[in-house]
Amino acid sequence: MNILLPVSRGGLFGLALRLAIDTAKAHAGRIHVLFVVDAAEIERIESGASPGAIHLARRAADEARKRMTDEGAASIAEAVRRIEDAGIPVRGEIREGEVERELIAAAGANDLLASAAASHFAPDREDASGKLVLSVMREGGIPILLSGSAPRPVRTIVAGCGGGSRSERVVGAMARLSLWKSSPRGILLAVDDDPEGGRERIATPRRILADAGYPVWEEKILPGPRAETVLSFCESVDADVVVLGGWGEHRWDDLLGLSVTGRMLADGQRHLFLYM
Numbered sequence: 001m002n003i004l005l006p007v008s009r010g011g012l013f014g015l016a017l018r019l020a021i022d023t024a025k026a027h028a029g030r031i032h033v034l035f036v037v038d039a040a041e042i043e044r045i046e047s048g049a050s051p052g053a054i055h056l057a058r059r060a061a062d063e064a065r066k067r068m069t070d071e072g073a074a075s076i077a078e079a080v081r082r083i084e085d086a087g088i089p090v091r092g093e094i095r096e097g098e099v100e101r102e103l104i105a106a107a108g109a110n111d112l113l114a115s116a117a118a119s120h121f122a123p124d125r126e127d128a129s130g131k132l133v134l135s136v137m138r139e140g141g142i143p144i145l146l147s148g149s150a151p152r153p154v155r156t157i158v159a160g161c162g163g164g165s166r167s168e169r170v171v172g173a174m175a176r177l178s179l180w181k182s183s184p185r186g187i188l189l190a191v192d193d194d195p196e197g198g199r200e201r202i203a204t205p206r207r208i209l210a211d212a213g214y215p216v217w218e219e220k221i222l223p224g225p226r227a228e229t230v231l232s233f234c235e236s237v238d239a240d241v242v243v244l245g246g247w248g249e250h251r252w253d254d255l256l257g258l259s260v261t262g263r264m265l266a267d268g269q270r271h272l273f274l275y276m
Contacts, residue, residue, distance in 0.1 A: 005079070
């Protein structure tokens, strides 16, 4: 398994690093640590000067490029040291360009992207809702694993079975990577006021796991509003990872307020495995 670990600014990168290490260790993985020097920030510095001060703006842009490159090199060196100490193969890389585009380009050579849900991937960019990595998942075709607010071992996994192709794809992506195949507890969860409808939602994920050689997971069908029910159930079983099929077709504001993914991102207490 090849894990892409983009370096973000701030203390939350440590959570993503810890999760990437734990995942790679459990699944014989390799980690690609990537830092992107934000070309858009450099261009803004260079273009922000008056015509008579272009040379000063260019010097400021060069200084910003050097500062960001030095920061990236230091961050990569520390991450690589910790990963090597854990006995995991690793390589570090610095690229310059538009952050999202570079992450999408790097995603193609990897199987999984690990990140914190709230990250800063550029000097002026807050990614508190995970918007950037969700976009990388959508455009780059890669599953993502988002760390919760605190490190936690993976013992209980809850897979949300909403029915349809997204549930099939996310469970299929998990099975292809053999993620959490030997974890103590796995639960297939469907929210449906009709028990028969809930069983239909669970049927295909159950078959995918069985075909991939997973042990039999528990099954739970609950009535009620979907987002609130999934969140409360995950709290009741102290889930460590929640497996969800990306997000709906809502606007971002709707995502944060209404969807299961948005509620889980806002809650920030559990790791999320997501795939479109």
